[in-house]
Amino acid sequence: MERAAYEGKAKRVVSQPDGIAHIYYKDDATAFNGVRHELFEGKGTLNSQITERLFEYLAGHGIPTHHLGRVDERTLSAKWVDIIPIEAIVRYKVAGTLAKRTGLDYLTECDPPIIEMYYKRDDLGDPLINDDHVRQLGLATPMEVDWIRAMARQAADALRDLFFKAGIDLVDLKFEFGRTADGELVLADEVSPDTCRFRDLATGEILDKDLFRFDEGDLLAGYRKLLAHLDRALAADVQS
C-alpha cells in the first residue's frame, strides 16, 4: 500500500491503514522559517514524551485530540487528520513576535490572554490573519473558527494551570487543529517546548526553543528539566 508521508521540519508523518498516522519526532531544530538549523541528539524523543503526556492530560480535561498512543521511543500514533492551515496562538504574556510587532515590554501580562491566528504558509512566512482573511481564503467556516478559538483557550488554560503546579510559567503557545476522516475537529500536531514558551517560575530560566532561537543556553538540558518538572506535576495531579 502507498504510504503518504509528510516531511516537516521537526517531524515526519507516515499514513498507516485504517486512518492512522505515525508521527516520528526528529532531532532537528529550526528557527526563523528554516534559516537556522541544528541537530540535538535526543530532542525528538523528549518532544514525543512531552507531547504524549500533554495530549493525554488534555484528553482528560475534555479536549478532543488526534493522539492515540506510542509506537516506539520517538514515534507516536494518531488519527490521520487534514491539518487546517491556521496556527492558533494563545499568549498569557508578551514575547516573541508580539513584542516585536507592538513594542510592548517583554513578559507584560496579557489579561485576558491574547488569541491570534496565523496562516500556516512557510512560503509567505506564516502571516498574522483575522476572521475575514480566514473566510476569504476558505480555511475554515465561521463556526469552526469560533470552535478553534474556544478550544485553544480551554486547552491553553488547562496547560497553564498544570505548568503553574510544575513551577513553570507558560508564556505562550501554538496549537494546530485538524479534521479527521469522520469530520471531527481535533487538536493535532504537537505540544512541546518547540511550540510553547516556558519560564522557570523561581529562576526565570528559559525552558523552550528560544534556547536555540536566541542562543540562550543548553536546549537539551532545558527540555529535560521541563519534562522532569512536568512529571512531578502530573504525579501530584493524579494523587489529588
Ligand code: 5GP
Ligand atoms: P511567536 O509568534 O512569538 O514567534 O510565537 C508564539 C508562540 O507560538 C511561541 O510559543 C512559538 O513557539 C509558537 N510558534 C509560532 N509559530 C510557530 C511555528 O511556525 N513553529 C513552531 N514550532 N512554533 C511556533
